[in-house]
Amino acid sequence: MVIDWLPSVLIVVLLALGVIGALRRVSLWRAGQPEKVNLIAGLLAMPGRYLKDLHHVVERDKYMSRTHVATGGGFVLSMVLVLIVHVFNVEQQIVAWALIGALLIMLTGAFFVFKRRLNPPERLSKGPWMRLPKSLIIYSLTFIILTLPAAGILPDASGSVLMIAVLSVGIVIGLGELLFGMGWGGPMKHAFAGALHLAFHRRSERFGGGRSTGLKPVNLDGDVLGVSKPSDFKWNQLLGFDACVQCGKCQAMCPAFAAGQPLNPKKLIQDMVVGLAGGTDANYAGSPYPGKEVGNAKGGPNEIITAGLVSQETLWSCTTCRACVEECPMMIEHVDAIVDMRRFLTMEKGETPNKGSEVLENIIATDNPGGYAPGSRTNWAADQNLAVMKEKKEADVLFWVSDGAFDMRSQRILRAFVKLMKHANVDVAILGDEERDSGDVARRLGDDATFQSLAQRNLATLGQYKFKKIVTTDPHAYHCLRNEYADFDKEGALEGVEVLHHTTFLNQLVQSGALKLDAFKGGKVTYHDPCYLGRYNGEYEAPRELLRSLGIEIAEMERSGFRSRCCGGGGGAPITDIPGERRIADMRMEDASTTGAELVAVGCQQCTAMLEGVVEPRPVVKDISEILVDQLAEEVH
Amino acid sequence: MPHKVISLISVGRHPQSGRSRRADQDSRAVELGLKLAGTDLDVVHAGSSQEPVLRQYAGMGLPKVTVLEQDESADALVSIADYLKSEKADIVLTGVRAESGESSGMTPYILSEQLGWPIVARVADIVEIKGDEAQVLLALPRGQRRQVTVKLPFIASIDNAAEAARQSAFGPGLRAKMDSQNGSTVEDSVRVDWSEAPAKARPKRLKIVKAKTAADRFKAATAKPQGGSGKVMKNESAQEQAQAIFDLLIEEKVIR
Incomplete structure (x- = not known):
C-alpha cells in the first residue's frame, strides 16, 4: 500500500513537534530567577510524589481519581506501546494485545471525563478543556483500530487508502492534542508541566506527608524586593503555574471569591501563565475575578504584573488562608505567589491599601499594629501576678502573649488561659514589655523588611532566657515562631524549644490529669x-x-x-x-x-x-x- | 520655568514609643514638595547622613537626600541658611515645629529673617504657582482655610492639616543616594548647656459644660469662634493699619 507508512511518520512528526514545544516551554520557565533544586533526586522522586502525594489529594474526589488513573495511566502505557508497535514495528501479538488493553482502559476513563463534561460544574474551565475528552476518545479509538491487524484480529493490509486516511486524521487529532498540545500550551500541558513541577517543587518538604507553610524570606539586598514581573518569580514557581489543570477546586474553596471580592485563585494562576508566556487572557474560559471582565488582562515575562495583568485589589483580597493550596491537586503554591507580589507593592511601591500603611508605620515605630506605647504592653496583666522573664530568667513555659495584650476582648482570652495554667501549677513566665509583635501582619502585608527586623529582635530577646516550651494563644504568632523564625535564628534561640498552641498545651494538661x-x-x-x-x-x-x-x-x-x-x-x-x-x-x-x-x-x-x-x-x-x-x-x- | 522647591526634614520622635521616625509635619512638607516639584524636589537635612530615619523619608520616592553633615552639637540653622543662600530656592517648606531637639518652632522664622523672605505659617496647601506668586491655603482652627497670595521666594511651615505623607517604601529608601555636603561647625552654644528631662503633664483647666442639650453641645463644638473684639481693616491706609497693629501690641504688652 502506498501510504502504509503514513501513521508511523505522523506519530514521529507529532512527537518531534511536541518535544520542540516542550523545550520552548522550558525556556519560558528559565526566564525565572535561579533556585537551587536537586534535579536528579527530584526526577527520581517524581513518580512516588505523583502516585502518593498528588493522588492523595485527587482521591478526595473518588470519581475523578478513578477517571484520572484510567485515562492517565492508560495513556502513558499506550504511548510507550504505540512507539513499540507502530514506530519500531515490533511484531509480537502479545504487545499489540497489551496496547489494545491500555487503550481500552484509557477509553473507559475518557468516557467518564466526557460524561462529567456534559454538565460541568461552574468551577471547571470550559474552552479547550471541553474538547479534551473528545480528543482522548478519538486517540484511543484510532489506535485500537490501527492495532487490530497487529493483534491478528484483522488480516494485515486490510487497510484501504480511505481507511488509512481516516485513521491518519484520527492520529492528527488525538496525538495532536496529547503530544503537540502538551508542548504547545494545550490542556495536556498539565501532564508535562505537572510532572516536572512535582519533581522540582519549591517546597519538597510537602511530599511524604510533610508540611511546609512558612513564607520564604526576601533577600533585602536584591535589586527588586518582591515580584514585579513574572520573570522575578523563581523558575520553579513559573513551572508550578504552568501545571494548573483549571479544575477550579481552589476557586470553590476561596473565601474571597465566595464573598464576591475580586479574587479567583484559578484565574490568578492562569494570569501568571499569561504573564510567563506573554499575551492576553482572552482565551481564558473559566470564572472571572468577581466583578471584573475577562479579556482585558495583558502581560509578558518582563512587564510589571500590576500594570495590566492583575489588579492590586486582587492581590490584597487574599486572606492567606491556604484553602486553595490545600485543595490544589497539582500542589501549586498560590499564597507564596500572592505574598511575593504584595512584597513588591509594599516594599518597592509603598502602595499598601487602606489602613495598611498606617499599621505598618505603627509596627515599625512601636512594635505593635495599634501604635500603642510599648511600655503599656503588660498593663493587661497588672492583676495577674505573672512572672516576667527579665527577673525570672528561667521557666518551663514561656507564654507568648502576642498583640492581643492591647485588645480588651483578647485580654479575656489571655486571662482565662493564665487562670488555667495557674490551676495546673505550670511554671510560666512572660516576656512582658520585652515582647514585640511577631511580625505576622507585616509579613503578610508584604513588608518582609519589618518582619525580619522583628524576628531578629524577638529572637535576640528569647535567646537571653531559658525555657522548654513557648505557648501562645495566637495561631499567627504560633506560626511565625514555629515555622518562620528558624530562617533567622542564627544563635539557636529556639533550638530544642517546643512551640505550642495553647489548645495543644491545655490538651496535654487535661490528658495528664493536671x-x-x-x-x-x-x-x-x-x-x-x-x-x-x-x-x-x-x-x-x-x-x-x-x-x-x-x-x-x-x-x-x-x-x-x-x-x-x-x-x-x-x-x-x-x-x-x-x-x-x-x-x-x-x-x-x-x-x-x-x-x-x-x-x-x-x-x-x-x-x-x-x-x-x-x-x-x-x-x-x-x-x-x-x-x-x-x-x-x-x-x- | 520650573520652580525650585526645598523641603527641610528632621528626625522625628514617635509620641508613644519615643523612637526615631520621620516627623509628621516634615513628611507632610515632603509630600507637598513632591506635589509641587515631583522628583526635582530637593530634600535637605542638617545632621548625619548615617541617620536611618532619612531612609524613611527617601522611601517616599526621593532619588536623593541632601545632607549637610554636621555634629549633633552644631547649629543646624547656620548650615541650612548657608545652603539656602547658595541654592536660589523659590519655596522652602518646613514643619511647624520639630519633634526632637529644641522643638521651639523658630527655624522657619529665623530662616526668613536671615534670608529676608516672607514666611507663611501653618500652610495647609499650596494651590497654584503663577509667575512669581503663589496661592497658599492657610490652616485655621476647625477646618477653616484662608487663601493668601505670596511673592516668591518664601518660606512655608506646614500644618498638620496638609495632605498626609505617602507610605514610605523600604526598597527605594534603601537605595536612595545620600548627597553629603559640609555643614556648619558652629556650635549651638545655648543648647550645649541645656539638660533634657521628660515633660511633665501640665494641669488642665476643668472644662465646664454649660450646654444643657445635645443641640447646644453640637453648636459649641462646631460654631465659629466669636472673637468679638476683632476688627477687619480693609479700606484704611497702610499707615492706619500699622498704627492699629502697633496699638494692639502695646495693649497686649507684647512691646513696651
Whole structure:
C-alpha cells in the first residue's frame, strides 16, 4: 500500500513537534530567577510524589481519581506501546494485545471525563478543556483500530487508502492534542508541566506527608524586593503555574471569591501563565475575578504584573488562608505567589491599601499594629501576678502573649488561659514589655523588611532566657515562631524549644490529669478551625479532644478540619479591607448557625474578633480557654 | 520655568514609643514638595547622613537626600541658611515645629529673617504657582482655610492639616543616594548647656459644660469662634493699619 507508512511518520512528526514545544516551554520557565533544586533526586522522586502525594489529594474526589488513573495511566502505557508497535514495528501479538488493553482502559476513563463534561460544574474551565475528552476518545479509538491487524484480529493490509486516511486524521487529532498540545500550551500541558513541577517543587518538604507553610524570606539586598514581573518569580514557581489543570477546586474553596471580592485563585494562576508566556487572557474560559471582565488582562515575562495583568485589589483580597493550596491537586503554591507580589507593592511601591500603611508605620515605630506605647504592653496583666522573664530568667513555659495584650476582648482570652495554667501549677513566665509583635501582619502585608527586623529582635530577646516550651494563644504568632523564625535564628534561640498552641498545651494538661474539668452543660457546640492552626500547622485534633473531654459532642460544620473556611481575618485582610458583596465572617457564621450550635468554640483571637463582629442573633463565640475556665472543677478540701 | 522647591526634614520622635521616625509635619512638607516639584524636589537635612530615619523619608520616592553633615552639637540653622543662600530656592517648606531637639518652632522664622523672605505659617496647601506668586491655603482652627497670595521666594511651615505623607517604601529608601555636603561647625552654644528631662503633664483647666442639650453641645463644638473684639481693616491706609497693629501690641504688652 502506498501510504502504509503514513501513521508511523505522523506519530514521529507529532512527537518531534511536541518535544520542540516542550523545550520552548522550558525556556519560558528559565526566564525565572535561579533556585537551587536537586534535579536528579527530584526526577527520581517524581513518580512516588505523583502516585502518593498528588493522588492523595485527587482521591478526595473518588470519581475523578478513578477517571484520572484510567485515562492517565492508560495513556502513558499506550504511548510507550504505540512507539513499540507502530514506530519500531515490533511484531509480537502479545504487545499489540497489551496496547489494545491500555487503550481500552484509557477509553473507559475518557468516557467518564466526557460524561462529567456534559454538565460541568461552574468551577471547571470550559474552552479547550471541553474538547479534551473528545480528543482522548478519538486517540484511543484510532489506535485500537490501527492495532487490530497487529493483534491478528484483522488480516494485515486490510487497510484501504480511505481507511488509512481516516485513521491518519484520527492520529492528527488525538496525538495532536496529547503530544503537540502538551508542548504547545494545550490542556495536556498539565501532564508535562505537572510532572516536572512535582519533581522540582519549591517546597519538597510537602511530599511524604510533610508540611511546609512558612513564607520564604526576601533577600533585602536584591535589586527588586518582591515580584514585579513574572520573570522575578523563581523558575520553579513559573513551572508550578504552568501545571494548573483549571479544575477550579481552589476557586470553590476561596473565601474571597465566595464573598464576591475580586479574587479567583484559578484565574490568578492562569494570569501568571499569561504573564510567563506573554499575551492576553482572552482565551481564558473559566470564572472571572468577581466583578471584573475577562479579556482585558495583558502581560509578558518582563512587564510589571500590576500594570495590566492583575489588579492590586486582587492581590490584597487574599486572606492567606491556604484553602486553595490545600485543595490544589497539582500542589501549586498560590499564597507564596500572592505574598511575593504584595512584597513588591509594599516594599518597592509603598502602595499598601487602606489602613495598611498606617499599621505598618505603627509596627515599625512601636512594635505593635495599634501604635500603642510599648511600655503599656503588660498593663493587661497588672492583676495577674505573672512572672516576667527579665527577673525570672528561667521557666518551663514561656507564654507568648502576642498583640492581643492591647485588645480588651483578647485580654479575656489571655486571662482565662493564665487562670488555667495557674490551676495546673505550670511554671510560666512572660516576656512582658520585652515582647514585640511577631511580625505576622507585616509579613503578610508584604513588608518582609519589618518582619525580619522583628524576628531578629524577638529572637535576640528569647535567646537571653531559658525555657522548654513557648505557648501562645495566637495561631499567627504560633506560626511565625514555629515555622518562620528558624530562617533567622542564627544563635539557636529556639533550638530544642517546643512551640505550642495553647489548645495543644491545655490538651496535654487535661490528658495528664493536671487540669480537672467538669462536664459542659450548655447547648450545642461547634468548632471553627483557625487557618493558621489547622492548615498551617496541622493541629485539628487537640482542640476537639479538649472539647470532647468536657463531654461536648461537636456539631461539625460542613467545612471543617482541613477544609475549614476562613473567618476573613488573616493575611491583613481586615486592614486592607477590599470591598466585596458579602463579608467572609458573615458566611462563616452562617456555616456555624446551620449546625444549630449555640456556641462557636474558637482557638484564635483574630477569629474571635471577626466572628463576634457578625450581627446578632448568632451563636456565642468563645475561645476554648474561656470555655474551659468556666468548667474548672472546684477542688474539694 | 520650573520652580525650585526645598523641603527641610528632621528626625522625628514617635509620641508613644519615643523612637526615631520621620516627623509628621516634615513628611507632610515632603509630600507637598513632591506635589509641587515631583522628583526635582530637593530634600535637605542638617545632621548625619548615617541617620536611618532619612531612609524613611527617601522611601517616599526621593532619588536623593541632601545632607549637610554636621555634629549633633552644631547649629543646624547656620548650615541650612548657608545652603539656602547658595541654592536660589523659590519655596522652602518646613514643619511647624520639630519633634526632637529644641522643638521651639523658630527655624522657619529665623530662616526668613536671615534670608529676608516672607514666611507663611501653618500652610495647609499650596494651590497654584503663577509667575512669581503663589496661592497658599492657610490652616485655621476647625477646618477653616484662608487663601493668601505670596511673592516668591518664601518660606512655608506646614500644618498638620496638609495632605498626609505617602507610605514610605523600604526598597527605594534603601537605595536612595545620600548627597553629603559640609555643614556648619558652629556650635549651638545655648543648647550645649541645656539638660533634657521628660515633660511633665501640665494641669488642665476643668472644662465646664454649660450646654444643657445635645443641640447646644453640637453648636459649641462646631460654631465659629466669636472673637468679638476683632476688627477687619480693609479700606484704611497702610499707615492706619500699622498704627492699629502697633496699638494692639502695646495693649497686649507684647512691646513696651
